[in-house]
Amino acid sequence: xxxxxxxxxxxxxxxxxxxxxxxxxxxxxxxxxxxxxxxxxxxxxxxxxxxxxxxxxxxxxxxxxxxxxxxxxxxxxxxxxxxxxxxxxxxxxxxxxxxxxxxxxxxxxxxxxxxxxxxxxxxxxxxxxxxxxxxxxxxxxxxxxxxxxxxxxxxxxxxxxxxxxxxxxxxxxxxxxxxxxxxxxxxxxxxxxxxxxxxxxxxxxxxxxxxxxxxxxxxxxxxxxxxxxxx
Amino acid sequence: xxxxxxxxxxxxxxxxxxxxxxxxxxxxxxxxxxxxxxxxxxxxxxxxxxxxxxxxxxxxxxxxxxxxxxxxxxxxxxxxxxxxxxxxxxxxxxxxxxxxxxxxxxxxxxxxxxxxxxxxxxxxxxxxxxxxxxxxxxxxxxxxxxxxxxxxxxxxxxxxxxxxxxxxxxxxxxxxxxxxxxxxxxxxxxxxxxxxxxxxxxxxxxxxxxxxxxxxxxxxxxxx
Numbered sequence: 298x299x300x301x302x303x304x305x306x307x308x309x310x311x312x313x314x315x316x317x318x319x320x321x322x323x324x325x326x327x328x329x330x331x332x333x334x335x336x337x338x339x340x341x342x343x344x345x346x347x348x349x350x351x352x353x354x355x356x357x358x359x360x361x362x363x364x365x366x367x368x369x370x371x372x373x374x375x376x377x378x379x380x381x382x383x384x385x386x387x388x389x390x391x392x393x394x395x396x397x398x399x400x401x402x403x404x405x406x407x408x409x410x411x412x413x414x415x416x417x418x419x420x421x422x423x424x425x426x427x428x429x430x431x432x433x434x435x436x437x438x439x440x441x442x443x444x445x446x447x448x449x450x451x452x453x454x455x456x457x458x459x460x461x462x463x464x465x466x467x468x469x470x471x472x473x474x475x476x477x478x479x480x481x482x483x484x485x486x487x488x489x490x491x492x493x494x495x496x497x498x499x500x501x502x503x504x505x506x507x508x509x510x511x512x513x514x515x516x517x518x519x520x521x522x523x524x525x526x527x528x
Numbered sequence: 529x530x531x532x533x534x535x536x537x538x539x540x541x542x543x544x545x546x547x548x549x550x551x552x553x554x555x556x557x558x559x560x561x562x563x564x565x566x567x568x569x570x571x572x573x574x575x576x577x578x579x580x581x582x583x584x585x586x587x588x589x590x591x592x593x594x595x596x597x598x599x600x601x602x603x604x605x606x607x608x609x610x611x612x613x614x615x616x617x618x619x620x621x622x623x624x625x626x627x628x629x630x631x632x633x634x635x636x637x638x639x640x641x642x643x644x645x646x647x648x649x650x651x652x653x654x655x656x657x658x659x660x661x662x663x664x665x666x667x668x669x670x671x672x673x674x675x676x677x678x679x680x681x682x683x684x685x686x687x688x689x690x691x692x693x694x695x696x697x698x699x700x701x702x703x704x705x706x707x708x709x710x711x712x713x714x715x716x717x718x719x720x721x722x723x724x725x726x727x728x729x730x731x732x733x734x735x736x737x738x739x740x741x742x743x744x745x746x747x748x749x750x751x752x
Contacts (some may be wrong), residue, residue: 355611357751380615389605389612391538393545405534406613430545446609 304367306331306353306483309376311361314347314507321347322507329500331453334484336515338491340527341468344507347385347485349456351486353383366456379407384460384476388443391431396442398422399431400449407450411490417445420475424434434474444472448480457486491523531615535623541631542600549596550634557589559640560645568604572649579710583703586663587696593631594674595691597624598682611750619747621675628671636663648714655713664715665731666706668672669738673698676696676742679749693744698738705731 306326312325324342329335336346344357350356354374363370368377370393390399400414418424421441422469431439440463443455447455460476461469488494495501495515503511503518503526510520510526543549564573564581573581601607609725610620643651652659671696681690711729712720 323541353608355608375614378612382611383608383612385608387605387608389609391600391604391606392536392544393542396620398541400536402534403613406531406610406615 303365303479305329305364306333306366307335307485308364309361312348312358312363313360314344314356315359316350320507322351322358322504323399325504325507325509326431327500327502327509327512329485331483332458332481333499334478334486334497335362335490336494337485337487337502337504338494338523339487339504339510340528345459345504347381347489347507348397348504349458349485352454353381353456354378355383357509367427375432379450379498380453381456382450382473382482383456383458384447386433386462387459388439389446390431390439390442393430395428395430396434396438396445397400397427399442400427400446406521409450413449417449417475420443420471422471435464437468440464441472444475450500451483454481455480455484455486457484459489461486461488476485491527495523513515529619529622530742531613531619532577532626533621535593535610535620538628539600539623541736542642543627543631549593550631551595552616553589553592553631553635554638557585557635558642560582561639561643565647573647573651574714576707576711576714578648578714581647582640582710583666583707583710585643586632586639587699587703589635589639590628590632590670591630591692591695592680593680594670594678594695595688596630597628597675598736602682607750608702616748617750619741620750621679621742624675624678625671628674629667630649632667632670634667636667650716650719652655655719658713658721659710662706662709662723662728662731665709665728665735666702668735669702669731670699672735672738672742676746676749683749693702701734702731706733727744 307329309327312322314322332386337348339345347356351358353497354377355368355499357371366380367379370377372442397414401411404414408414418427423438426434426438455476457476461520486494496519497519498515500511501511502509502516505526602611618727677695680694681687684690709723709731713723
Protein backbone atom coordinates (compact mmCIF):
# COMPACT_ATOMS: atom_id res chain seq x y z
CA UNK A 298 0.00 0.00 0.00
CA UNK A 299 1.46 3.36 -0.94
CA UNK A 300 0.92 6.43 1.14
CA UNK A 301 0.59 9.64 -0.84
CA UNK A 302 1.75 12.62 1.21
CA UNK A 303 -0.60 15.61 1.15
CA UNK A 304 1.02 18.50 -0.75
CA UNK A 305 1.78 21.59 1.31
CA UNK A 306 -0.77 24.37 1.31
CA UNK A 307 1.99 26.90 0.64
CA UNK A 308 5.37 26.29 -0.93
CA UNK A 309 7.80 29.18 -1.38
CA UNK A 310 11.16 28.60 -3.07
CA UNK A 311 13.70 31.41 -3.40
CA UNK A 312 11.03 34.10 -3.42
CA UNK A 313 12.21 37.63 -4.14
CA UNK A 314 10.41 40.91 -4.63
CA UNK A 315 11.85 44.37 -5.21
CA UNK A 316 10.40 47.86 -5.21
CA UNK A 317 12.78 49.71 -7.49
CA UNK A 318 16.20 49.53 -5.90
CA UNK A 319 14.86 48.37 -2.55
CA UNK A 320 14.75 44.68 -1.72
CA UNK A 321 11.46 43.83 -0.02
CA UNK A 322 11.97 40.04 0.00
CA UNK A 323 14.86 37.84 -0.98
CA UNK A 324 15.61 34.10 -0.82
CA UNK A 325 12.47 33.28 1.11
CA UNK A 326 11.76 29.55 1.14
CA UNK A 327 9.18 27.89 3.34
CA UNK A 328 6.72 25.01 3.17
CA UNK A 329 3.50 25.12 5.18
CA UNK A 330 1.26 22.05 5.55
CA UNK A 331 -2.49 22.41 5.14
CA UNK A 332 -4.24 23.42 8.36
CA UNK A 333 -1.04 24.79 9.94
CA UNK A 334 -0.27 28.34 11.02
CA UNK A 335 2.77 30.28 9.86
CA UNK A 336 3.73 33.31 11.95
CA UNK A 337 5.73 35.85 9.98
CA UNK A 338 7.73 38.04 12.32
CA UNK A 339 9.94 41.03 11.77
CA UNK A 340 10.25 44.75 12.33
CA UNK A 341 8.24 47.30 10.39
CA UNK A 342 9.30 47.18 6.74
CA UNK A 343 10.81 43.70 7.04
CA UNK A 344 8.63 42.44 4.17
CA UNK A 345 5.76 40.80 6.07
CA UNK A 346 2.93 42.61 4.29
CA UNK A 347 4.66 42.19 0.93
CA UNK A 348 4.80 38.43 1.52
CA UNK A 349 1.10 38.35 2.34
CA UNK A 350 0.21 40.36 -0.76
CA UNK A 351 2.24 37.99 -2.93
CA UNK A 352 0.42 35.01 -1.40
CA UNK A 353 -2.87 36.81 -2.07
CA UNK A 354 -1.81 37.15 -5.74
CA UNK A 355 -2.00 40.94 -5.46
CA UNK A 356 1.75 41.33 -6.08
CA UNK A 357 3.93 39.49 -8.55
CA UNK A 358 7.10 37.86 -7.26
CA UNK A 359 10.20 38.94 -9.17
CA UNK A 360 12.03 35.66 -8.62
CA UNK A 361 11.38 32.24 -7.15
CA UNK A 362 8.33 30.01 -7.01
CA UNK A 363 5.10 30.55 -5.12
CA UNK A 364 2.74 27.58 -5.04
CA UNK A 365 -0.56 27.78 -3.15
CA UNK A 366 -2.74 24.68 -2.92
CA UNK A 367 -0.72 23.16 -5.75
CA UNK A 368 -1.30 26.14 -8.06
CA UNK A 369 1.67 28.29 -9.14
CA UNK A 370 1.19 32.03 -8.64
CA UNK A 371 0.61 34.36 -10.30
CA UNK A 372 -0.04 32.17 -13.39
CA UNK A 373 -2.88 30.20 -11.80
CA UNK A 374 -4.08 32.92 -9.44
CA UNK A 375 -7.61 32.62 -10.78
CA UNK A 376 -7.84 29.05 -9.47
CA UNK A 377 -6.68 30.06 -5.98
CA UNK A 378 -8.53 33.31 -5.30
CA UNK A 379 -11.75 31.73 -4.08
CA UNK A 380 -9.74 29.86 -1.44
CA UNK A 381 -8.00 32.96 -0.04
CA UNK A 382 -9.18 35.31 2.66
CA UNK A 383 -7.07 38.43 3.17
CA UNK A 384 -7.33 40.58 6.25
CA UNK A 385 -4.84 43.37 5.71
CA UNK A 386 -4.19 46.89 6.93
CA UNK A 387 -7.08 48.20 4.83
CA UNK A 388 -10.56 46.85 5.58
CA UNK A 389 -11.46 46.77 1.84
CA UNK A 390 -14.85 48.29 2.62
CA UNK A 391 -16.48 51.30 0.97
CA UNK A 392 -16.99 54.04 3.57
CA UNK A 393 -20.24 55.32 2.07
CA UNK A 394 -21.88 51.90 1.90
CA UNK A 395 -23.32 50.20 4.95
CA UNK A 396 -21.67 47.15 6.45
CA UNK A 397 -24.40 44.94 5.03
CA UNK A 398 -24.14 46.49 1.55
CA UNK A 399 -20.37 46.00 1.59
CA UNK A 400 -20.70 42.34 2.54
CA UNK A 401 -23.47 41.82 -0.02
CA UNK A 402 -21.18 43.29 -2.67
CA UNK A 403 -18.38 40.88 -1.72
CA UNK A 404 -20.85 38.00 -1.55
CA UNK A 405 -22.00 38.76 -5.09
CA UNK A 406 -18.42 38.95 -6.34
CA UNK A 407 -17.73 35.54 -4.76
CA UNK A 408 -21.15 34.20 -5.76
CA UNK A 409 -22.04 33.44 -2.16
CA UNK A 410 -25.57 33.02 -0.93
CA UNK A 411 -27.02 36.17 0.71
CA UNK A 412 -27.82 34.21 3.91
CA UNK A 413 -24.11 33.91 4.56
CA UNK A 414 -23.90 37.72 4.92
CA UNK A 415 -26.33 37.64 7.85
CA UNK A 416 -24.48 34.66 9.30
CA UNK A 417 -21.11 36.46 9.40
CA UNK A 418 -22.72 39.69 10.62
CA UNK A 419 -24.11 37.74 13.57
CA UNK A 420 -20.76 36.04 14.12
CA UNK A 421 -19.00 39.40 14.55
CA UNK A 422 -22.01 40.87 16.42
CA UNK A 423 -22.49 43.64 13.89
CA UNK A 424 -26.06 42.89 12.85
CA UNK A 425 -27.43 45.90 14.80
CA UNK A 426 -25.04 48.36 13.14
CA UNK A 427 -25.11 46.66 9.73
CA UNK A 428 -27.34 49.39 8.27
CA UNK A 429 -24.93 52.19 9.19
CA UNK A 430 -22.44 53.53 6.65
CA UNK A 431 -18.95 52.25 7.40
CA UNK A 432 -17.68 55.82 7.81
CA UNK A 433 -19.82 56.16 10.96
CA UNK A 434 -18.40 53.06 12.67
CA UNK A 435 -15.55 52.91 15.15
CA UNK A 436 -12.24 51.37 14.09
CA UNK A 437 -12.97 48.26 16.11
CA UNK A 438 -16.33 47.81 14.40
CA UNK A 439 -14.76 48.33 10.99
CA UNK A 440 -12.17 45.68 11.85
CA UNK A 441 -14.94 43.26 12.87
CA UNK A 442 -16.63 43.90 9.52
CA UNK A 443 -13.29 43.37 7.78
CA UNK A 444 -13.01 39.99 9.53
CA UNK A 445 -16.52 39.16 8.34
CA UNK A 446 -15.54 40.20 4.81
CA UNK A 447 -12.37 38.08 4.88
CA UNK A 448 -14.16 34.88 5.94
CA UNK A 449 -17.40 35.48 4.03
CA UNK A 450 -16.58 32.98 1.27
CA UNK A 451 -15.25 30.33 3.68
CA UNK A 452 -11.62 30.50 2.53
CA UNK A 453 -9.24 27.61 3.18
CA UNK A 454 -6.25 29.93 3.57
CA UNK A 455 -6.34 33.02 5.77
CA UNK A 456 -3.75 35.73 5.23
CA UNK A 457 -3.88 37.81 8.37
CA UNK A 458 -1.87 41.02 8.61
CA UNK A 459 -2.19 42.33 12.17
CA UNK A 460 -5.66 40.77 12.39
CA UNK A 461 -6.43 41.96 15.90
CA UNK A 462 -5.46 45.59 15.31
CA UNK A 463 -8.11 47.94 16.78
CA UNK A 464 -9.91 45.07 18.50
CA UNK A 465 -10.46 45.13 22.27
CA UNK A 466 -9.99 41.84 24.17
CA UNK A 467 -13.71 40.99 23.94
CA UNK A 468 -13.82 41.59 20.18
CA UNK A 469 -10.59 39.67 19.82
CA UNK A 470 -12.25 36.68 21.51
CA UNK A 471 -15.32 37.17 19.34
CA UNK A 472 -13.43 36.76 16.07
CA UNK A 473 -11.37 33.82 17.35
CA UNK A 474 -13.66 31.13 15.87
CA UNK A 475 -13.49 32.90 12.51
CA UNK A 476 -9.79 33.63 12.16
CA UNK A 477 -8.16 31.80 15.06
CA UNK A 478 -6.90 28.24 15.19
CA UNK A 479 -10.49 27.07 15.74
CA UNK A 480 -11.30 28.18 12.17
CA UNK A 481 -9.44 25.10 10.91
CA UNK A 482 -7.95 27.16 8.09
CA UNK A 483 -4.36 27.23 6.99
CA UNK A 484 -3.14 30.59 8.27
CA UNK A 485 -0.31 33.00 7.63
CA UNK A 486 -0.28 35.76 10.20
CA UNK A 487 1.74 38.75 11.22
CA UNK A 488 1.35 40.53 14.52
CA UNK A 489 2.70 43.48 16.47
CA UNK A 490 2.72 41.08 19.40
CA UNK A 491 5.34 38.45 18.46
CA UNK A 492 4.79 36.38 21.61
CA UNK A 493 1.08 36.05 20.86
CA UNK A 494 1.88 35.14 17.25
CA UNK A 495 4.39 32.51 18.40
CA UNK A 496 1.77 31.00 20.71
CA UNK A 497 -0.52 30.48 17.71
CA UNK A 498 2.12 29.27 15.28
CA UNK A 499 3.17 25.85 14.03
CA UNK A 500 5.95 27.39 11.99
CA UNK A 501 7.85 30.66 12.28
CA UNK A 502 9.39 32.74 9.51
CA UNK A 503 11.44 35.62 10.88
CA UNK A 504 12.32 38.28 8.33
CA UNK A 505 15.09 40.81 8.64
CA UNK A 506 15.37 43.38 5.86
CA UNK A 507 13.42 41.05 3.59
CA UNK A 508 15.68 38.04 4.15
CA UNK A 509 14.80 35.03 6.30
CA UNK A 510 16.59 35.21 9.66
CA UNK A 511 14.89 32.07 10.97
CA UNK A 512 12.58 29.37 9.65
CA UNK A 513 11.48 26.64 12.03
CA UNK A 514 9.24 25.60 14.88
CA UNK A 515 8.29 28.12 17.56
CA UNK A 516 9.99 26.05 20.26
CA UNK A 517 13.32 26.57 18.50
CA UNK A 518 12.82 30.31 18.32
CA UNK A 519 14.44 31.50 21.53
CA UNK A 520 13.81 34.75 23.37
CA UNK A 521 17.33 35.83 22.48
CA UNK A 522 16.55 35.35 18.77
CA UNK A 523 13.35 37.31 19.22
CA UNK A 524 15.15 40.18 20.88
CA UNK A 525 17.80 40.14 18.19
CA UNK A 526 15.13 40.26 15.49
CA UNK A 527 13.49 43.34 16.95
CA UNK A 528 16.70 45.04 18.08
CA UNK B 529 -21.73 40.28 -17.48
CA UNK B 530 -23.17 39.41 -14.06
CA UNK B 531 -20.04 40.63 -12.27
CA UNK B 532 -20.06 43.84 -14.30
CA UNK B 533 -23.64 44.46 -13.16
CA UNK B 534 -22.63 43.90 -9.54
CA UNK B 535 -19.79 46.44 -9.82
CA UNK B 536 -21.98 48.89 -11.76
CA UNK B 537 -24.76 48.70 -9.18
CA UNK B 538 -22.23 49.39 -6.44
CA UNK B 539 -20.80 52.38 -8.36
CA UNK B 540 -24.24 53.89 -8.96
CA UNK B 541 -25.17 53.36 -5.32
CA UNK B 542 -21.97 55.15 -4.25
CA UNK B 543 -22.75 58.04 -6.59
CA UNK B 544 -26.34 58.31 -5.37
CA UNK B 545 -25.03 58.38 -1.81
CA UNK B 546 -22.27 60.92 -2.31
CA UNK B 547 -23.19 62.92 -5.45
CA UNK B 548 -19.50 63.55 -5.99
CA UNK B 549 -19.34 63.17 -9.76
CA UNK B 550 -22.48 64.02 -11.72
CA UNK B 551 -23.33 67.36 -10.06
CA UNK B 552 -19.75 68.53 -10.58
CA UNK B 553 -19.93 67.62 -14.27
CA UNK B 554 -23.28 69.38 -14.74
CA UNK B 555 -22.22 72.49 -12.87
CA UNK B 556 -19.01 72.68 -14.85
CA UNK B 557 -20.91 72.45 -18.16
CA UNK B 558 -23.42 75.14 -17.16
CA UNK B 559 -20.70 77.53 -16.00
CA UNK B 560 -18.76 76.91 -19.22
CA UNK B 561 -21.82 77.81 -21.31
CA UNK B 562 -22.07 81.09 -19.39
CA UNK B 563 -18.37 81.75 -19.97
CA UNK B 564 -18.76 81.05 -23.70
CA UNK B 565 -21.79 83.34 -23.79
CA UNK B 566 -19.75 86.26 -22.50
CA UNK B 567 -16.46 85.21 -24.11
CA UNK B 568 -17.93 85.01 -27.61
CA UNK B 569 -19.95 88.17 -27.01
CA UNK B 570 -22.88 86.70 -28.93
CA UNK B 571 -26.44 86.19 -27.80
CA UNK B 572 -26.74 83.04 -29.85
CA UNK B 573 -24.57 80.73 -31.91
CA UNK B 574 -25.28 78.11 -34.54
CA UNK B 575 -23.73 75.67 -36.99
CA UNK B 576 -20.16 74.50 -36.57
CA UNK B 577 -19.40 77.04 -33.83
CA UNK B 578 -22.33 75.79 -31.75
CA UNK B 579 -21.30 72.18 -32.31
CA UNK B 580 -17.73 72.99 -31.27
CA UNK B 581 -18.81 74.82 -28.10
CA UNK B 582 -21.14 71.98 -27.10
CA UNK B 583 -18.59 69.23 -27.82
CA UNK B 584 -15.67 70.92 -26.07
CA UNK B 585 -17.82 71.70 -23.02
CA UNK B 586 -19.04 68.10 -22.75
CA UNK B 587 -15.50 66.81 -23.23
CA UNK B 588 -14.07 68.93 -20.41
CA UNK B 589 -17.01 68.10 -18.15
CA UNK B 590 -16.39 64.42 -18.91
CA UNK B 591 -12.79 64.77 -17.71
CA UNK B 592 -14.11 65.54 -14.23
CA UNK B 593 -15.96 62.23 -14.20
CA UNK B 594 -13.06 60.35 -15.74
CA UNK B 595 -10.70 61.60 -13.02
CA UNK B 596 -13.02 60.29 -10.29
CA UNK B 597 -13.93 56.98 -11.90
CA UNK B 598 -11.49 54.81 -9.91
CA UNK B 599 -10.89 57.00 -6.86
CA UNK B 600 -13.06 54.91 -4.52
CA UNK B 601 -11.37 51.73 -5.74
CA UNK B 602 -7.94 53.21 -5.10
CA UNK B 603 -8.61 54.94 -1.79
CA UNK B 604 -10.93 52.39 -0.21
CA UNK B 605 -9.35 49.15 -1.34
CA UNK B 606 -11.87 48.39 -4.07
CA UNK B 607 -9.13 47.24 -6.44
CA UNK B 608 -7.80 44.67 -3.97
CA UNK B 609 -11.28 43.45 -3.11
CA UNK B 610 -12.08 42.99 -6.79
CA UNK B 611 -8.76 41.32 -7.57
CA UNK B 612 -9.20 38.89 -4.66
CA UNK B 613 -12.49 37.66 -6.10
CA UNK B 614 -12.52 34.86 -8.68
CA UNK B 615 -13.97 37.05 -11.41
CA UNK B 616 -13.04 38.12 -14.92
CA UNK B 617 -11.17 41.41 -14.64
CA UNK B 618 -12.69 42.83 -17.81
CA UNK B 619 -15.96 43.02 -15.83
CA UNK B 620 -14.44 46.06 -14.14
CA UNK B 621 -13.85 47.71 -17.53
CA UNK B 622 -17.42 47.03 -18.61
CA UNK B 623 -18.85 48.30 -15.32
CA UNK B 624 -16.77 51.47 -15.20
CA UNK B 625 -17.35 52.30 -18.88
CA UNK B 626 -21.10 51.80 -18.39
CA UNK B 627 -21.07 53.98 -15.27
CA UNK B 628 -19.22 56.67 -17.22
CA UNK B 629 -21.71 56.36 -20.10
CA UNK B 630 -24.60 56.85 -17.65
CA UNK B 631 -22.89 59.85 -16.03
CA UNK B 632 -22.45 61.41 -19.48
CA UNK B 633 -26.08 60.69 -20.39
CA UNK B 634 -27.16 62.32 -17.11
CA UNK B 635 -24.95 65.31 -17.84
CA UNK B 636 -26.38 65.70 -21.33
CA UNK B 637 -30.00 65.42 -20.17
CA UNK B 638 -29.41 68.71 -18.33
CA UNK B 639 -26.59 70.36 -20.29
CA UNK B 640 -28.00 69.98 -23.83
CA UNK B 641 -31.39 71.64 -23.09
CA UNK B 642 -29.51 74.36 -21.17
CA UNK B 643 -27.28 74.86 -24.21
CA UNK B 644 -30.38 75.06 -26.41
CA UNK B 645 -31.96 77.57 -24.06
CA UNK B 646 -29.03 79.89 -23.41
CA UNK B 647 -26.67 79.68 -26.41
CA UNK B 648 -28.13 77.93 -29.41
CA UNK B 649 -29.80 80.18 -32.00
CA UNK B 650 -31.97 77.64 -33.86
CA UNK B 651 -34.56 75.62 -32.00
CA UNK B 652 -33.19 72.43 -30.44
CA UNK B 653 -36.30 70.40 -31.30
CA UNK B 654 -35.72 69.46 -34.97
CA UNK B 655 -32.04 68.47 -34.67
CA UNK B 656 -32.51 66.63 -31.37
CA UNK B 657 -32.92 63.04 -32.70
CA UNK B 658 -29.79 63.36 -34.85
CA UNK B 659 -27.91 65.04 -32.02
CA UNK B 660 -28.82 62.20 -29.65
CA UNK B 661 -27.39 59.69 -32.11
CA UNK B 662 -24.14 61.67 -32.35
CA UNK B 663 -23.89 62.05 -28.59
CA UNK B 664 -24.51 58.35 -27.96
CA UNK B 665 -21.60 57.45 -30.25
CA UNK B 666 -19.44 60.18 -28.67
CA UNK B 667 -20.33 58.94 -25.19
CA UNK B 668 -19.27 55.40 -26.09
CA UNK B 669 -15.81 56.63 -27.09
CA UNK B 670 -15.51 58.93 -24.08
CA UNK B 671 -16.55 56.14 -21.73
CA UNK B 672 -14.13 53.54 -23.04
CA UNK B 673 -11.14 55.86 -23.37
CA UNK B 674 -12.02 57.57 -20.12
CA UNK B 675 -12.04 54.25 -18.29
CA UNK B 676 -8.73 53.25 -19.83
CA UNK B 677 -7.07 56.57 -19.01
CA UNK B 678 -8.54 56.68 -15.52
CA UNK B 679 -7.26 53.19 -14.76
CA UNK B 680 -3.76 54.34 -15.74
CA UNK B 681 -3.92 57.72 -14.01
CA UNK B 682 -5.31 56.47 -10.70
CA UNK B 683 -2.08 54.59 -9.98
CA UNK B 684 -0.05 57.80 -10.24
CA UNK B 685 0.33 60.54 -7.66
CA UNK B 686 -0.61 63.28 -10.16
CA UNK B 687 -3.78 61.55 -11.36
CA UNK B 688 -5.67 64.86 -11.83
CA UNK B 689 -2.96 65.93 -14.27
CA UNK B 690 -2.23 62.58 -15.93
CA UNK B 691 -5.91 61.93 -16.76
CA UNK B 692 -6.39 64.99 -19.01
CA UNK B 693 -2.81 64.80 -20.35
CA UNK B 694 -3.37 61.26 -21.61
CA UNK B 695 -7.08 61.49 -22.30
CA UNK B 696 -7.45 64.75 -24.20
CA UNK B 697 -4.98 63.91 -27.02
CA UNK B 698 -6.56 60.48 -27.41
CA UNK B 699 -10.00 62.08 -27.60
CA UNK B 700 -9.17 64.67 -30.28
CA UNK B 701 -10.36 62.40 -33.15
CA UNK B 702 -13.64 61.82 -31.29
CA UNK B 703 -13.96 65.56 -30.68
CA UNK B 704 -13.46 66.33 -34.38
CA UNK B 705 -15.92 63.64 -35.52
CA UNK B 706 -18.55 64.66 -32.96
CA UNK B 707 -18.33 68.36 -33.81
CA UNK B 708 -18.38 67.69 -37.57
CA UNK B 709 -21.33 65.33 -37.24
CA UNK B 710 -23.30 67.76 -35.05
CA UNK B 711 -22.41 70.97 -36.95
CA UNK B 712 -24.82 70.57 -39.91
CA UNK B 713 -27.64 69.67 -37.51
CA UNK B 714 -27.27 72.95 -35.63
CA UNK B 715 -27.08 75.25 -38.69
CA UNK B 716 -29.45 78.23 -38.60
CA UNK B 717 -29.98 78.18 -42.37
CA UNK B 718 -30.78 74.89 -44.11
CA UNK B 719 -30.04 72.55 -41.18
CA UNK B 720 -29.36 68.94 -42.10
CA UNK B 721 -32.09 66.46 -41.26
CA UNK B 722 -29.56 63.82 -40.20
CA UNK B 723 -25.90 63.88 -39.17
CA UNK B 724 -23.37 63.23 -41.96
CA UNK B 725 -22.89 59.47 -42.29
CA UNK B 726 -19.14 59.78 -42.89
CA UNK B 727 -18.50 61.35 -39.49
CA UNK B 728 -20.85 58.95 -37.75
CA UNK B 729 -18.96 56.04 -39.31
CA UNK B 730 -15.62 57.51 -38.19
CA UNK B 731 -16.98 57.92 -34.67
CA UNK B 732 -18.34 54.37 -34.62
CA UNK B 733 -15.05 52.96 -35.94
CA UNK B 734 -13.12 54.96 -33.36
CA UNK B 735 -15.35 53.56 -30.59
CA UNK B 736 -14.86 50.01 -31.84
CA UNK B 737 -11.07 50.27 -32.11
CA UNK B 738 -10.69 51.67 -28.60
CA UNK B 739 -13.18 49.21 -27.13
CA UNK B 740 -11.07 46.34 -28.50
CA UNK B 741 -7.85 48.00 -27.35
CA UNK B 742 -9.26 48.57 -23.86
CA UNK B 743 -10.43 44.97 -23.64
CA UNK B 744 -6.97 43.77 -24.67
CA UNK B 745 -4.94 45.83 -22.17
CA UNK B 746 -7.25 46.41 -19.22
CA UNK B 747 -6.21 43.28 -17.29
CA UNK B 748 -2.62 44.50 -17.26
CA UNK B 749 -3.63 47.90 -15.92
CA UNK B 750 -5.06 46.28 -12.79
CA UNK B 751 -1.83 44.42 -12.06
CA UNK B 752 0.73 45.77 -9.62
